[in-house]
Amino acid sequence: MSDVEDMYDSDSGYDYDSQLSDDDSPASSKAAFGSAETVVASSKPACAWTVIRKDELAAAQDAALDAVVSILGCPKGTARHLLIAFRWEQDALFADYAEKGSDHMYELARVATTPPPNPKRAKTSPVRTRAAASALTCQVCFGDAEPGDMTAMDCGHAFCNACWRHHFRVQIKEGNSRRLSCMADKCGAICNEGKVRALIEDDPQLLDTFSEKLLDSFVEDNRRVRWCPSTPHCGSAVKVDGEPWVEPTCSCGYEFCFQCSEDPHSPATCEMWKQWKEHGDKETINWIRVNTKVCPKCAKNTEKNGGCNHIHCSQCDAHWCWVCGGAFTAQTVYSHACNQFKEDSSSTATDAAKQLKRYLHYHACWQAHAGSVELEQQQMETLNKTIAELEAARTETSSLMDFSWLSGALAQLLAARKILGRSYVLAFYLFGGISIPGADFSECVSQQPLFEFAQQQLESEVERLSKLIESPVEDLLGAQRLAVERLSKLIESPVEDLLGAQRLAVINSTKSVDQRLRKLYELIENDVLSLLPTGQHISPYKALPNTIHP
Amino acid sequence: MAGQAQLPRRIVKETQRLLSEPAPGISASPSEENLRYFNVMILGPQASPYEGGLYKLELFLPEDYPMAAPKVRFLTKIYHPNIDKLGRICLDILKDKWSPALQIRTVLLSIQALLSAPNPDDPLAENVAKHWKENEVEAVQTAKEWTRLYAQHP
Numbered sequence: 001m002s003d004v005e006d007m008y009d010s011d012s013g014y015d016y017d018s019q020l021s022d023d024d025s026p027a028s029s030k031a032a033f034g035s036a037e038t039v040v041a042s043s044k045p046a047c048a049w050t051v052i053r054k055d056e057l058a059a060a061q062d063a064a065l066d067a068v069v070s071i072l073g074c075p076k077g078t079a080r081h082l083l084i085a086f087r088w089e090q091d092a093l094f095a096d097y098a099e100k101g102s103d104h105m106y107e108l109a110r111v112a113t114t115p116p117p118n119p120k121r122a123k124t125s126p127v128r129t130r131a132a133a134s135a136l137t138c139q140v141c142f143g144d145a146e147p148g149d150m151t152a153m154d155c156g157h158a159f160c161n162a163c164w165r166h167h168f169r170v171q172i173k174e175g176n177s178r179r180l181s182c183m184a185d186k187c188g189a190i191c192n193e194g195k196v197r198a199l200i201e202d203d204p205q206l207l208d209t210f211s212e213k214l215l216d217s218f219v220e221d222n223r224r225v226r227w228c229p230s231t232p233h234c235g236s237a238v239k240v241d242g243e244p245w246v247e248p249t250c251s252c253g254y255e256f257c258f259q260c261s262e263d264p265h266s267p268a269t270c271e272m273w274k275q276w277k278e279h280g281d282k283e284t285i286n287w288i289r290v291n292t293k294v295c296p297k298c299a300k301n302t303e304k305n306g307g308c309n310h311i312h313c314s315q316c317d318a319h320w321c322w323v324c325g326g327a328f329t330a331q332t333v334y335s336h337a338c339n340q341f342k343e344d345s346s347s348t349a350t351d352a353a354k355q356l357k358r359y360l361h362y363h364a365c366w367q368a369h370a371g372s373v374e375l376e377q378q379q380m381e382t383l384n385k386t387i388a389e390l391e392a393a394r395t396e397t398s399s400l401m402d403f404s405w406l407s408g409a410l411a412q413l414l415a416a417r418k419i420l421g422r423s424y425v426l427a428f429y430l431f432g433g434i435s436i437p438g439a440d441f442s443e444c445v446s447q448q449p450l451f452e453f454a455q456q457q458l459e460s461e462v463e464r465l466s467k468l469i470e471s472p473v474e475d476l477l478g479a480q481r482l483a484v485e486r487l488s489k490l491i492e493s494p495v496e497d498l499l500g501a502q503r504l505a506v507i508n509s510t511k512s513v514d515q516r517l518r519k520l521y522e523l524i525e526n527d528v529l530s531l532l533p534t535g536q537h538i539s540p541y542k543a544l545p546n547t548i549h550p
Numbered sequence: 551m552a553g554q555a556q557l558p559r560r561i562v563k564e565t566q567r568l569l570s571e572p573a574p575g576i577s578a579s580p581s582e583e584n585l586r587y588f589n590v591m592i593l594g595p596q597a598s599p600y601e602g603g604l605y606k607l608e609l610f611l612p613e614d615y616p617m618a619a620p621k622v623r624f625l626t627k628i629y630h631p632n633i634d635k636l637g638r639i640c641l642d643i644l645k646d647k648w649s650p651a652l653q654i655r656t657v658l659l660s661i662q663a664l665l666s667a668p669n670p671d672d673p674l675a676e677n678v679a680k681h682w683k684e685n686e687v688e689a690v691q692t693a694k695e696w697t698r699l700y701a702q703h704p
Contacts, residue, residue, distance in 0.1 A: 183649055185652050
């Protein structure tokens with residue numbers, strides 16, 4: 001991380017040049033933020049991801065296959081099935097090879113290397129017929145075939161080419177391209193890819209489907225690669241090099257959690273996010289439970305709309321008491337008495353009320369930041385447009401105006417808001433005595449004060465930055481309007497002077513937001529999540545996300 | 551019988567053999583209207599709760615047979631953890647373990663074997679399987695009862 005901090009300390013402060021200008025020098029952009037596709041984690045060892053575009057998929061797969069071919073010296077098709085069996089984990093494959101030998105590895109992948117001289121299998125082998133000494137009978141169609149019209153797979157089982165073709169056609173259409181197996185009973189060996197291709201080559205459509213499905217395996221069977229979940233699908237996939245707990249941004253601009261393919265949700269965990277999204281429905285039910293009572297006659301949920309506890313059901317005409325829930329006749333309203341305490345289940349309603357109140361608090365905080373994100377996103381779009389226009393307007397002058405500090409600050413603000421909003425989701429689960437599948441957070445309560453302090457620190461700085469940015473953005477827009485109105489070149493110095501005073505404050509606040517984000521993440525990762533049993537992971541803090549890149 | 555001319559050689563041969571050398575306790579004959587549709591009878595195996603029962607099944611050879619497994623279903627009611635109330639059968643060789651080298655005969659022999667050896671750990675009829683695991687004696691008794699009630703020779 002030192003490179004990022006060095007950047008802050010290097011000069012007057014923030015330097016977004018390398019990000020914002022179309023500077024292609026990899027050295028400068030890497031030094032500041034990491035390249036567009038490589039994101040550096042905050043406290044864990046560097047974790048990175050790469051976008052593989054649709055047209056790069058075949059090359060990426062071939063690279064993985066070639067690595068295996070070069071070490072094992074096996075055909076490419078064999079390498080593919082070995083990798084499929086090991087979920088494309090090269091290291092696991094080589095470890096198995098080193099520890100248990102090649103036989104184990106091939107057996108696991110159901111790849112036959114040499115035809116076994118197994119007498120049991122003889123019965124499914126072709127039978128030489130008496131009629132024609134050279135012809136063989138295929139044990140699938142019972143037809144006679146010349147030896148040239150039969151193919152034996154690597155497992156030794158031979159059938160006629162027409163049957164193999166029919167078998168492959170059915171299996172490929174069934175979606176089994178990745179494991180086209182031998183037709184012999186109880187054999188199950190994967191068919192040699194080269195032989196399969198040779199057999200179906202006169203059906204180009206089938207061959208295409210076969211190749212396509214094999215290529216899909218590189219993504220779908222691969223723990224380190226995942227399709228971008230954008231709809232409509234952009235065709236790209238994302239590959240992670242280290243830990244899978246990252247939130248990559250695809251080249252199409254779609255940002256997602258690699259682990260659960262949902263929207264980014266760090267610092268909340270995948271499971272928390274899932275529960276949080278489901279919670280909305282549950283809380284509706286909770287509201288009904290807390291705020292309504294059931295009519296004793298027609299069982300409809302009833303909401304009280306006045307002070308009087310005498311309820312007259314509009315549905316079934318029943319008269320009942322809100323206090324005790326008992327029915328009575330209209331004549332006995334004033335003689336009805338329920339002041340004596342009766343043990344009942346009303347405590348569940350109070351628990352639910354407390355839980356609901358708590359949820360509503362966290363939900364409101366989360367929603368407030370989500371709402372600000374939306375507004376600030378629009379602000380950012382307008383700003384970027386304005387900057388572009390200003391840059392276009394000053395083409396004839398030699399002097400350069402640099403507003404990257406401002407757009408950079410907005411980007412940081414947006415990123416911080418998103419994280420801040422989601423930190424309320426995390427807090428809701430961590431400190432509420434709520435358990436979600438696979439985790440018990442009761443240990444975390446001790447960290448609540450520290451967490452809330454760091455959260456509050458971040459929140460106040462975020463709001464400060466938000467406020468600070470407002471006026472320069474307005475000024476900039478005003479200057480731009482002026483330039484357009486006068487249909488003249490923009491006079492730089494007044495604008496720069498205008499913003500000069502705010503520039504430093506914005507830069508400092510941006511830096512401070514970043515630092516407080518780091519602190520919050522450090523606390524969550526080192527002091528909170530570490531208290532939990534394994535399996536609670538979050539995507540680490542991304543020092544300025546790729547949103548800066550259009 | 552228009553279909554007979556187009557019937558693959560394999561199906562013709564299998565049918566001939568099923569008729570000329572039937573497997574013990576099993577009969578299978580093609581329907582006159584559709585030569586891919588077979589009427590099957592299986593005798594309840596000895597020393598099983600289905601002993602003395604005669605079970606009617608239907609067997610259909612789909613278009614892609616033998617690359618696709620035949621479709622088989624019990625028509626006679628039977629109390630068995632791997633056969634549900636619609637007569638559907640849970641048997642690996644009818645699903646993912648199907649091999650084009652298997653035949654109608656082998657399938658029917660496997661079904662006969664399934665009657666001798668129910669497998670409540672891989673159930674299709676959940677309640678029957680539960681009964682089988684919790685109280686096998688009683689479940690076998692029910693199976694015998696059903697054999698008497700529904701699977702008697704006409």
